[in-house]
Amino acid sequence: MPEPGAAPRRSPQGVPYSDLPHIVNADGLHLFCRYWEPTGQPRALVFIAHGAGEHCGPYDEMAQRLKELSLLVFAHDHVGHGQSEGDRMNIKDFQIYIRDSLQHIDLMKSRHPDLPVFIVGHSMGGAISILTACERPGDFVGVVLIAPLVQMNPESATPFKVFMAKLLNHMLPSLTMGSIESKWLSRDKRQVEAYDADELNYHGGMRVSFGMQLMAAVERMQREIPSISWPFLLLHGDADKLCDIRGSRMMYDNSLSTDKKIKIYEGGYHALHHDLPEVAESVLKELTTWITEHIPAATSQEAQ
Ligand SMILES: O=C1N[C@]2(CO1)C[C@H](C(=O)N1CCC(COc3ccc(F)cc3Cl)CC1)C2
Numbered sequence: 060m061p062e063p064g065a066a067p068r069r070s071p072q073g074v075p076y077s078d079l080p081h082i083v084n085a086d087g088l089h090l091f092c093r094y095w096e097p098t099g100q101p102r103a104l105v106f107i108a109h110g111a112g113e114h115c116g117p118y119d120e121m122a123q124r125l126k127e128l129s130l131l132v133f134a135h136d137h138v139g140h141g142q143s144e145g146d147r148m149n150i151k152d153f154q155i156y157i158r159d160s161l162q163h164i165d166l167m168k169s170r171h172p173d174l175p176v177f178i179v180g181h182s183m184g185g186a187i188s189i190l191t192a193c194e195r196p197g198d199f200v201g202v203v204l205i206a207p208l209v210q211m212n213p214e215s216a217t218p219f220k221v222f223m224a225k226l227l228n229h230m231l232p233s234l235t236m237g238s239i240e241s242k243w244l245s246r247d248k249r250q251v252e253a254y255d256a257d258e259l260n261y262h263g264g265m266r267v268s269f270g271m272q273l274m275a276a277v278e279r280m281q282r283e284i285p286s287i288s289w290p291f292l293l294l295h296g297d298a299d300k301l302c303d304i305r306g307s308r309m310m311y312d313n314s315l316s317t318d319k320k321i322k323i324y325e326g327g328y329h330a331l332h333h334d335l336p337e338v339a340e341s342v343l344k345e346l347t348t349w350i351t352e353h354i355p356a357a358t359s360q361e362a363q
Pocket residue numbers: 109110111112113181182183184208210211212224239244254265269270271273274277301302329330333
């Protein structure tokens with residue numbers, strides 16, 4: 060409980076967290092949460108991990124489709140994103156995103172101990188999803204990855220640029236590099252315009268220190284992927300300029316998982332779930348079908 064008489068903690072947009080669904084992370088930061096709860100008995104829990112600079116609001120359509128299938132969907136804005144506290148798109152350790160995701164997942168599991176759990180992650184949220192599932196390999200029935208950040212884009216991360224980023228990180232960690240070029244998110248101009256107009260997205264430059272945390276996460280995934288054995292679905296566009304498709308191909312080829320599927324979208328841009336309408340619809344169908352097919356059949360006592 061807050062100190063008596065203390066000013067209420069407010070979101071970056073000035074809304075008291077007492078008026079918003081939220082959790083408080085291990086560092087005392089308030090994270091804004093969203094929940095999509097089906098009317099009847101839920102069949103599974105689905106955690107959605109959003110990407111860098113965005114927030115969990117744009118996943119509403121996806122979450123509604125999952126809710127219609129009696130799945131209980133939940134998400135939060137990562138530290139420093141959207142309506143959560145924290146320096147905008149800045150993190151001292153990528154592990155914080157994973158720790159917070161596990162905190163929220165554990166909270167929902169405590170409320171629904173008998174439900175299977177899935178994770179859906181996009182881009183940096185895909186990296187968070189992969190590393191979260193690696194920390195708890197037995198906890199998740201399946202992981203769905205939409206254009207996950209697995210490998211650096213070799214054009215933008217040449218050895219020279221990586222060397223310079225590491226050097227700059229020691230000298231000027233708060234120096235900003237370029238911002239996320241929204242034109243590469245989607246071939247649908249309306250989606251790009253919506254992204255650019257969304258004030259909950261971060262449109263500033265990416266700090267060198269944040270880039271370093273992303274690189275560290277990429278290096279950690281390279282080490283973890285050969286021991287991955289949990290089920291996953293990979294969806295990636297082959298015209299993705301923000302997260303190279305070679306990362307998804309490498310994960311598919313080098314993981315131990317026997318239950319894995321990769322679907323490549325010819326000409327698809329980065330945010331496939333917000334790409335051309337026919338692609339976005341296909342992604343929703345692939346994702347909802349894969350998840351429902353992976354919900355374990357009810358055991359005899361559950362069926363009664
Ligand atoms: O619909 C959506 N998708 C979003 C936004 O809105 C795209 C964004 C997202 O998460 N990424 C796209 C950019 C990428 C940059 O990567 C780096 C940059 C510097 C560096 F030094 C090392 C790396 Cl790895 C990270 C992943 C989420």
